[in-house]
Amino acid sequence: MNNRSLVSIDDFSTEEIISTLDLAEQFEKEPVQKLLEGKVIATLFFEPSTRTRLSFESAINKLGGKIVGFSDASSSSVTKGESLHDTIRMVSSYSDLIVIRHPIEGSARYASEIASVPVINAGDGANQHPTQTMLDLYSIRKTQGTLDNLNIFMVGDLKYGRTVHSLMMAMSRWNTVFNFIAPEELKMPDEFKLYLDNLGLKYYEHSDFNNIISKADIIYMTRVQKERFSDPIDYEKVKNIYVLRNSMLEDTKPTMRILHPLPRVNEISPDVDSNPKAYYFEQALNGVFTRQAIICKLLNIK
Amino acid sequence: MKEPKQLSVSAIQNGTVIDHIPAKNLFKVIHILGLDKFDHQITFGTNLESKKLGKKAIIKIADKYFENADINRIALVAPDAKLNIIKDYEVVEKKVVEVPDYITGIAKCMNPKCITNFEQVKTRFRVVSKKNVTLKCLYCEKITDQENMHII
Numbered sequence: 001m002n003n004r005s006l007v008s009i010d011d012f013s014t015e016e017i018i019s020t021l022d023l024a025e026q027f028e029k030e031p032v033q034k035l036l037e038g039k040v041i042a043t044l045f046f047e048p049s050t051r052t053r054l055s056f057e058s059a060i061n062k063l064g065g066k067i068v069g070f071s072d073a074s075s076s077s078v079t080k081g082e083s084l085h086d087t088i089r090m091v092s093s094y095s096d097l098i099v100i101r102h103p104i105e106g107s108a109r110y111a112s113e114i115a116s117v118p119v120i121n122a123g124d125g126a127n128q129h130p131t132q133t134m135l136d137l138y139s140i141r142k143t144q145g146t147l148d149n150l151n152i153f154m155v156g157d158l159k160y161g162r163t164v165h166s167l168m169m170a171m172s173r174w175n176t177v178f179n180f181i182a183p184e185e186l187k188m189p190d191e192f193k194l195y196l197d198n199l200g201l202k203y204y205e206h207s208d209f210n211n212i213i214s215k216a217d218i219i220y221m222t223r224v225q226k227e228r229f230s231d232p233i234d235y236e237k238v239k240n241i242y243v244l245r246n247s248m249l250e251d252t253k254p255t256m257r258i259l260h261p262l263p264r265v266n267e268i269s270p271d272v273d274s275n276p277k278a279y280y281f282e283q284a285l286n287g288v289f290t291r292q293a294i295i296c297k298l299l300n301i302k
Numbered sequence: 303m304k305e306p307k308q309l310s311v312s313a314i315q316n317g318t319v320i321d322h323i324p325a326k327n328l329f330k331v332i333h334i335l336g337l338d339k340f341d342h343q344i345t346f347g348t349n350l351e352s353k354k355l356g357k358k359a360i361i362k363i364a365d366k367y368f369e370n371a372d373i374n375r376i377a378l379v380a381p382d383a384k385l386n387i388i389k390d391y392e393v394v395e396k397k398v399v400e401v402p403d404y405i406t407g408i409a410k411c412m413n414p415k416c417i418t419n420f421e422q423v424k425t426r427f428r429v430v431s432k433k434n435v436t437l438k439c440l441y442c443e444k445i446t447d448q449e450n451m452h453i454i
Contacts, residue, residue, distance in 0.1 A: 105413060110423055
């Protein structure tokens with residue numbers, strides 16, 4: 001990978017994804033490795049995202065790198081009217097790699113074209129968030145021992161949720177069975193189902209998850225946001241249907257794990273947290289190892 | 303009595319004739335090919351009768367031959383256009399336009415939240431369907447279909 005960027009998970013071949021996951025595994029065993037000594041990483045957060053930023057900064061610190069950047073646009077020269085183009089030109093001369101989060105879709109791809117150093121997309125609006133996808137893949141492989149022949153249940157907002165779209169696209173590289181559980185208003189869009197049809201992959205759609213999750217290897221929960229509903233009554237009708245409770249997990253496979261990109265609101269009942277099948281907090285920790293691996297891959301360090 | 307044979311737009315000795323342009327898109331074709339900046343002699347006719355298109359337009363450009371890649375740029379606005387290559391008043395070659403695999407510039411991304419609608423970025427698309435031309439933005443990755451396509 002020569003001066004490569006990671007803007008969309010599709011930028012990585014299957015082999016590159018696997019070797020990144022393997023490297024992340026090494027970082028999990030030995031997180032502190034001074035591989036970024038003397039390197040400067042720019043973290044440009046044009047919109048606040050505490051979780052993603054801290055995860056990146058933790059990863060960079062564990063690798064011994066130095067960080068320059070800002071955590072929201074109001075403390076950058078954007079407030080003076082500087083274009084993204086000029087900001088990226090300037091920052092790429094100060095740093096060895098740029099991590100960017102920006103509310104405008106396509107901004108990370110554009111940044112990667114301007115920058116003379118690798119760019120990592122840490123979220124561009126509703127578009128892509130590939131490091132989240134990588135950590136989801138890592139969590140799935142780690143808990144299941146494989147990425148092949150799994151049955152994945154995706155629950156909640158499947159229409160707007162970019163993490164479920166990216167994960168679905170990524171998992172479609174392997175022989176995966178998908179189950180989509182969503183209210184009518186938030187169903188998986190046709191373009192994604194068509195994509196699976198073309199690959200010959202199986203998927204099933206459900207409007208609630210009673211009695212069907214016993215086959216699941218992974219349950220991927222997402223938040224159903226009130227703002228997504230044009231009629232608040234529709235939200236009231238469905239808001240409790242998509243809540244996972246501990247009592248529902250009895251008949252599920254012992255190896256099944258529950259993932260969630262976080263933040264969680266009420267879609268996973270707190271009584272699930274102590275169940276060994278709850279994996280969402282470990283999942284967040286995996287984000288540090290996978291980001292360490294992605295940074296090193298893009299800088300050709302390992 | 304037989305009508306006298308008459309061409310609506312006078313013939314050219316050498317050059318290119320672009321026929322079967324939808325009349326409403328004539329000026330878009332002129333714009334995309336940059337004909338307004340040409341020094342060559344150009345004649346055009348519009349709102350001409352056409353069985354296929356209803357009203358069509360035709361452009362004749364003297365002493366000019368286009369590269370395929372250049373001419374394919376008009377596929378978005380004139381997918382049925384036919385080219386006649388003229389040498390010494392004779393049609394020596396006929397060509398049709400083909401929708402290219404990638405399109406740079408020309409169309410606007412319909413996603414209002416796309417970077418190309420915020421900064422001065424030249425749009426770039428991958429053509430995902432050539433029949434009813436459908437474009438996928440290489441920046442925001444959203445689809446722009448024919449119905450919502452605006453030519454820049």
